[in-house]
Amino acid sequence: MTSRYFGERVLRLEDTRLLTGRALFVDDVQLPGMLHVAFLRSDEAHARITSIDVTAARTRPGVIAVYTAADLGDYWRPGPLLVPPPPIQGLVFNTATQVPLAKDKVRHAGEPLAMVVAESRYVAEDALEDIQVDLEPLPAVTELEAALAEGAPLVHEQFGSNLAAQVRQTKGDYAAARATAHTIITRRFHYDRGASAAIENRAVAAQWDARAEELTIWDTTQAPIPIRNGLAPMLGLRESQVRVIAPFIGGGFGPKIMMYYPEEVLVPWAAMRLQRPVKWTEDRRENFYATTQERGQLHDAELAVAKDGTILGVRDRFLHDTGAYDPYGLTVPINSQCTLLGPYVVPNYESEFTAVFTTKPIVTPVRGAGRQHGVFVMERLLDFAARELGIDRVEIRRRNLIPRDAFPYDHEILFQDFRPLVYDSGDYQAALDKAVEVSGYARFVREEQPRLRREGKHIGLGVVSYIEGTGIGPYEGARVTIEPSGTVRLATGVGTQGQGHFTTFAQIVADVLGVTPDAVQVTTGDTREFSWGSGTFASRGAVVAGSACHAAALKVRDRILTVAAPLLGVPGDELEISGGQVRVRGATDRAIGLGELARKANPLRGAVTPGTEPGLEATAYFGPDRGNTANGVHAIFVEVDPETAAVTILRYVVVHDCGTVINPLVVEAQVQGGVAHGIGNSFYEQLSFDENGQLLNASFMDYLLPTALDVPTVEMAHLETPSPLNPLGTKGVGEAGAIPTAAAFAQAIEDALPDSGLEITEMPLSPCRLYELLVAARERRTDA
Amino acid sequence: MNGQHTIRVTVNGIRYERSAEPRLLLSDFLRQELGLTGTHVGCEHGVCGACTVLLDGSAVRSCLLFAVQADGHAVTTVEGLSSGDQLHPLQQAFHEAHALQCGFCTPGILLSLIPWLEEHPNPDETEIRAALSGNLCRCTGYANIVTAVQRFAAGAGSR
Numbered sequence: 001m002t003s004r005y006f007g008e009r010v011l012r013l014e015d016t017r018l019l020t021g022r023a024l025f026v027d028d029v030q031l032p033g034m035l036h037v038a039f040l041r042s043d044e045a046h047a048r049i050t051s052i053d054v055t056a057a058r059t060r061p062g063v064i065a066v067y068t069a070a071d072l073g074d075y076w077r078p079g080p081l082l083v084p085p086p087p088i089q090g091l092v093f094n095t096a097t098q099v100p101l102a103k104d105k106v107r108h109a110g111e112p113l114a115m116v117v118a119e120s121r122y123v124a125e126d127a128l129e130d131i132q133v134d135l136e137p138l139p140a141v142t143e144l145e146a147a148l149a150e151g152a153p154l155v156h157e158q159f160g161s162n163l164a165a166q167v168r169q170t171k172g173d174y175a176a177a178r179a180t181a182h183t184i185i186t187r188r189f190h191y192d193r194g195a196s197a198a199i200e201n202r203a204v205a206a207q208w209d210a211r212a213e214e215l216t217i218w219d220t221t222q223a224p225i226p227i228r229n230g231l232a233p234m235l236g237l238r239e240s241q242v243r244v245i246a247p248f249i250g251g252g253f254g255p256k257i258m259m260y261y262p263e264e265v266l267v268p269w270a271a272m273r274l275q276r277p278v279k280w281t282e283d284r285r286e287n288f289y290a291t292t293q294e295r296g297q298l299h300d301a302e303l304a305v306a307k308d309g310t311i312l313g314v315r316d317r318f319l320h321d322t323g324a325y326d327p328y329g330l331t332v333p334i335n336s337q338c339t340l341l342g343p344y345v346v347p348n349y350e351s352e353f354t355a356v357f358t359t360k361p362i363v364t365p366v367r368g369a370g371r372q373h374g375v376f377v378m379e380r381l382l383d384f385a386a387r388e389l390g391i392d393r394v395e396i397r398r399r400n401l402i403p404r405d406a407f408p409y410d411h412e413i414l415f416q417d418f419r420p421l422v423y424d425s426g427d428y429q430a431a432l433d434k435a436v437e438v439s440g441y442a443r444f445v446r447e448e449q450p451r452l453r454r455e456g457k458h459i460g461l462g463v464v465s466y467i468e469g470t471g472i473g474p475y476e477g478a479r480v481t482i483e484p485s486g487t488v489r490l491a492t493g494v495g496t497q498g499q500g501h502f503t504t505f506a507q508i509v510a511d512v513l514g515v516t517p518d519a520v521q522v523t524t525g526d527t528r529e530f531s532w533g534s535g536t537f538a539s540r541g542a543v544v545a546g547s548a549c550h551a552a553a554l555k556v557r558d559r560i561l562t563v564a565a566p567l568l569g570v571p572g573d574e575l576e577i578s579g580g581q582v583r584v585r586g587a588t589d590r591a592i593g594l595g596e597l598a599r600k601a602n603p604l605r606g607a608v609t610p611g612t613e614p615g616l617e618a619t620a621y622f623g624p625d626r627g628n629t630a631n632g633v634h635a636i637f638v639e640v641d642p643e644t645a646a647v648t649i650l651r652y653v654v655v656h657d658c659g660t661v662i663n664p665l666v667v668e669a670q671v672q673g674g675v676a677h678g679i680g681n682s683f684y685e686q687l688s689f690d691e692n693g694q695l696l697n698a699s700f701m702d703y704l705l706p707t708a709l710d711v712p713t714v715e716m717a718h719l720e721t722p723s724p725l726n727p728l729g730t731k732g733v734g735e736a737g738a739i740p741t742a743a744a745f746a747q748a749i750e751d752a753l754p755d756s757g758l759e760i761t762e763m764p765l766s767p768c769r770l771y772e773l774l775v776a777a778r779e780r781r782t783d784a
Numbered sequence: 785m786n787g788q789h790t791i792r793v794t795v796n797g798i799r800y801e802r803s804a805e806p807r808l809l810l811s812d813f814l815r816q817e818l819g820l821t822g823t824h825v826g827c828e829h830g831v832c833g834a835c836t837v838l839l840d841g842s843a844v845r846s847c848l849l850f851a852v853q854a855d856g857h858a859v860t861t862v863e864g865l866s867s868g869d870q871l872h873p874l875q876q877a878f879h880e881a882h883a884l885q886c887g888f889c890t891p892g893i894l895l896s897l898i899p900w901l902e903e904h905p906n907p908d909e910t911e912i913r914a915a916l917s918g919n920l921c922r923c924t925g926y927a928n929i930v931t932a933v934q935r936f937a938a939g940a941g942s943r
Binding site: 011012014015016018019020021022023024025027028030121122197198199200201248249250251252253281283284497498499500665666669672673674675676677699700701705707708709711712713714737 | 805808821822823824829831832861871884885888889890912914916917922923924928
């Protein structure tokens with residue numbers, strides 16, 4: 001492959017459509033006769049449904065239909081379990097998946113009770129006011145430990161407790177390691193929920209074409225193909241009768257990979273039943289309740305270390321808040337369990353988690369998907385160990401990094417993809433060294449920080465390492481076609497939410513086929529164009545779908561050579577493909593354009609050799625043996641006002657290694673965006689539920705997303721340790737930026753206030769919460 | 785609440801006359817009545833800025849205005865910035881600086897910045913960030929948007 005575009009900062013091909021307002025988002029779908037939906041949602045977090053009376057709503061002018069659970073008949077059924085638990089010995093898992101409309105009982109505020117279909121959204125919302133609902137409130141289940149206590153109110157009575165799952169994974173003999181330790185660091189860590197907060201809320205539109213007997217669904221999903229595969233049998237249709245289109249999606253960040261949301265199941269059903277197009281678009285308030293969330297965990301962890309800081313073992317017991325239902329299985333807590341090990345040699349590990357049902361919105365992956373928690377716990381434990389042992393915090397990390405010659409490195413536990421947690425490649429020392437160099441760590445600690453402190457400035461530095469398991473299976477596919485126009489069409493199944501797939505996939509194919517990226521027309525997320533695949537999640541688009549694009553392009557390249565060889569009168573290996581032509585090597589006048597070749601490969605008359613396939617087209621698939629492991633180091637400089645607890649980020653440095661980079665422009669932007677998300681999760685964003693399970697900050701007025709004033713421009717350095725698990729050598733990067741931010745933040749704040757006695761063991765912080773922690777630390781010191 | 789009002793409005797230089805309920809939001813009017821779906825709706829309470837359009841040249845949140853309030857006024861939406869694929873210089877700067885990812889918030893950001901840049905042709909980074917702080921973007925982390933604005937401002941002299 002003569003590389004010309006792979007690795008280059010190619011400007012994005014999708015931008016013009018987005019910049020001019022022509023790009024289609026789901027809510028832009030408007031069809032003649034379209035009806036609009038509003039949902040009546042529960043005001044209570046936990047309640048028995050005594051009655052729902054929709055009589056008045058049904059008679060309101062403009063209302064076409066009102067449905068409750070009772071009206072759904074056989075269509076009412078809990079959603080499928082999306083991710084079954086991995087085969088871990090002794091694992092306990094209680095399945096309770098979401099239902100289309102609540103029947104008998106509601107289990108979180110915002111759970112839908114009734115669906116109104118009307119001529120306009122305005123009328124549909126008017127009709128919600130007409131519905132009489134009697135709910136008998138039950139005690140909410142909001143605290144994880146209380147949820148497991150004897151006599152706690154039950155979210156799902158059939159299980160006899162609120163235990164959703166219990167999983168224990170071990171490696172080595174932690175108890176024995178503990179007995180030999182010089183120091184044991186024991187802490188409790190709390191991570192709370194945030195919102196994914198894509199600026200585009202969810203939406204679903206559906207149109208039943210009775211003549212063609214085809215259903216078209218536009219859906220803000222990260223997984224259009226599985227949505228089609230699941231909805232078709234639910235609706236009594238063949239898969240081929242259902243087309244799911246995930247057009248431009250206004251940010252995914254995880255919750256759009258959750259599948260068979262109530263609205264997603266009900267809107268197509270209503271469109272078929274009413275024989276009219278139907279659309280529902282979530283509003284922002286609904287998004288805070290009805291779109292899945294993440295990050296509630298409570299860890300009791302301990303680190304056993306030798307005197308020199310060598311990690312002897314880790315024990316972690318944690319509770320994971322899965323919300324009212326657990327359709328996404330154990331992906332999030334298993335990510336936490338695995339990612340805790342980080343880039344370190346941990347010879348003995350004992351990790352047990354209990355997933356807990358609560359009366360809060362459903363938990364499924366959000367950018368990072370549980371990895372944050374593991375990184376936070378491990379990095380914090382190392383910080384406390386370093387302090388107690390009097391070892392420099394970078395040095396304690398360096399002493400424990402997996403050596404560069406130890407790959408593939410087996411952690412001896414199972415990862416979320418059901419495969420052993422084996423890291424494929426990496427150079428963790430190099431990443432740490434680079435971060436130390438770029439951040440100026442040594443000079444800062446030795447010279448600048450003491451000087452700043454003398455000047456009364458409270459400036460701290462945090463340096464943390466992380467790994468991210470990315471690019472997991474099972475597989476993705478792609479079809480490459482050279483059209484008679486000379487345009488290369490590339491279709492792949494994954495949906496796109498802003499990652500630049502239209503460009504990066506085009507770069508991969510362009511190099512193989514000797515064309516420019518803008519000659520490659522990419523289609524993603526339309527089941528009619530490509531109907532095999534699983535979706536965009538786990539930072540896997542470039543790795544898995546990208547590799548499939550590469551494989552399909554190679555097959556087409558072979559086709560080009562096979563078809564062109566007899567036409568140009570030389571063997572295929574004497575041909576080269578470039579500039580949109582295939583030509584005899586060294587003879588520029590003996591060439592044929594790819595478009596013309598495509599026409600010749602599709603004759604209208606005459607005979608061909610039996611077995612010949614027409615056209616220049618190929619489909620290929622790629623499934624990795626297991627996920628690969630990206631890594632990096634974040635360094636953050638903050639200034640803290642010890643009186644007000646206001647924090648200013650002065651610098652943010654990221655060294656990251658996502659294997660071979662397809663497009664540095666895109667990779668850097670993914671990291672920058674991830675860091676912004678991480679900053680939000682660390683310092684601004686917290687979903688505040690009260691003891692009744694009511695969300696107190698369900699608006700952008702009260703739930704603070706970081707703005708341009710809060711997010712610095714990240715200084716970045718790339719390292720490239722190619723992955724041996726795919727032909728491109730790439731690893732995922734989509735989630736990386738968001739993963740270690742909280743750990744870096746915590747270390748930096750403590751470093752800024754070294755005499756405060758402050759110890760940060762919870763996330764997210766806020767200026768108010770940090771102030772409280774500072775006051776508490778001050779009081780502790782005064783008492784002492 | 786009931787009853788229809790006639791709205792005469794010029795959008796992107798084209799005059800429209802439509803009737804609408806007084807409660808119809810300007811954002812819904814533009815998207816649903818006029819089919820100008822480039823104006824995006826992200827929060828419907830005036831915080832995210834995705835729905836920003838120009839009303840007589842000033843940036844406004846179209847989710848906080850009723851369509852009837854635009855009666856007799858001129859509105860510019862993102863569709864009015866470019867002619868065909870000939871991008872407005874700020875759009876071009878966004879493209880060159882990779883200042884958009886999913887692109888959902890982008891139309892509102894463009895329309896917030898355009899009148900502001902007319903009044904602040906040579907902004908420094910702090911001023912740009914302050915100007916941007918009324919628009920939420922979840923994808924980019926803002927850095928490349930700042931760069932795009934700097935690129936636009938630097939090029940403005942040569943235009």
